[in-house]
Amino acid sequence: MKIGMTGKTNVVKRFSRFKVAFATAALWLMVSSHFAFAAMQIEVRSRNTAVTSYVNTHLKEDILKAKPMAEAIAGFSLNEVYNDLTIVVTDAEPSSGYNGDQVLYTSNIGIQVDPSPSQYGVREFKDAFFHEFGHLIFQQYLQRHSSATLVMANLQLQYVMPNQSQDADLPYGYFEEIERFNHMQAIVMPFHELFADIFKLMVLKTEAKTSIEYTFYPFAWLESWENGDTHHALDITRNFIWNKWLTPNLNDQNKIISGGQIILKVLSDDIDRLTQPCKYDPECSFVPLKVNSDLLSILAGRLN
Numbered sequence: 501m502k503i504g505m506t507g508k509t510n511v512v513k514r515f516s517r518f519k520v521a522f523a524t525a526a527l528w529l530m531v532s533s534h535f536a537f538a539a540m541q542i543e544v545r546s547r548n549t550a551v552t553s554y555v556n557t558h559l560k561e562d563i564l565k566a567k568p569m570a571e572a573i574a575g576f577s578l579n580e581v582y583n584d585l586t587i588v589v590t591d592a593e594p595s596s597g598y599n600g601d602q603v604l605y606t607s608n609i610g611i612q613v614d615p616s617p618s619q620y621g622v623r624e625f626k627d628a629f630f631h632e633f634g635h636l637i638f639q640q641y642l643q644r645h646s647s648a649t650l651v652m653a654n655l656q657l658q659y660v661m662p663n664q665s666q667d668a669d670l671p672y673g674y675f676e677e678i679e680r681f682n683h684m685q686a687i688v689m690p691f692h693e694l695f696a697d698i699f700k701l702m703v704l705k706t707e708a709k710t711s712i713e714y715t716f717y718p719f720a721w722l723e724s725w726e727n728g729d730t731h732h733a734l735d736i737t738r739n740f741i742w743n744k745w746l747t748p749n750l751n752d753q754n755k756i757i758s759g760g761q762i763i764l765k766v767l768s769d770d771i772d773r774l775t776q777p778c779k780y781d782p783e784c785s786f787v788p789l790k791v792n793s794d795l796l797s798i799l800a801g802r803l804n
């Protein structure tokens with residue numbers, strides 16, 4: 501769920517901690533730790549004066565401004581999501597770099613910032629925040645439309661959640677089901693990252709221009725995928741969407757909404773198609789070049 505603003509190396513390095521067995525399952529699962537708040541909660545504990553000032557004075561307004569567009573694209577009310585939203589801004593540990601995370605199935609967003617305003621300003625913060633907010637919207641959409649998400653939620657309930665205790669006897673087929681879950685998760689995440697970036701761009705418009713240029717590494721994307729990073733696997737598709745559709749339509753809100761609806765449906769359908777084999781066999785695969793080329797041909801015909 502991290503954004504690639506700190507550079508490829510850092511993204512890959514940070515991802516490696518997710519390589520631990522069951523970690524993806526655990527990430528998906530942190531549902532249990534969510535709290536129901538009656539109103540949006542924003543907490544900022546940072547020495548970064550620029551970010552702190554923005555968060556205290558303008559963040560809520562910017563989140564509310566994005567609501568009509570987000571709802572029109574998603575096709576459902578986000579009242580509950582907005583009410584439950586919990587945002588915590590903290591200073592990053594010196595060694596970990598600045599980043600963000602959104603815990604799936606919850607409305608919790610954490611952003612870790614660089615304490616120095618000269619290194620990390622409001623633009624970087626908004627870039628990270630609206631990327632994470634895009635994850636939230638995508639997750640809400642998948643929960644309503646994707647059969648893969650339903651399968652994953654069942655796997656989580658049956659196999660992942662009951663076995664958090666070290667003493668629990670593992671049920672028959674446990675490892676196979678966890679493998680199925682992790683394979684499905686590996687397919688879902690590149691789509692999640694793609695939508696999170698597209699959503700960020702739709703909200704921030706030209707403000708985000710340099711960031712998309714920064715996060716697109718020709719040829720490096722494949723290497724980062726092979727190193728286990730899910731952020732750049734669909735860079736080719738994201739670059740296409742940005743150049744051929746989003747940039748020319750940045751100021752046409754109706755086009756952004758209708759295109760956003762198309763993108764959500766295409767991504768969700770593709771997740772279901774690609775994860776279909778996983779329902780019968782724990783192995784299902786994601787081949788970046790093939791997935792990008794399929795997405796390009798579908799989107800080229802449907803986005804205008």
Ligand SMILES: [Zn+2]
Pocket residue numbers: 501502503631632635692693696
């Ligand atoms: Zn992300």
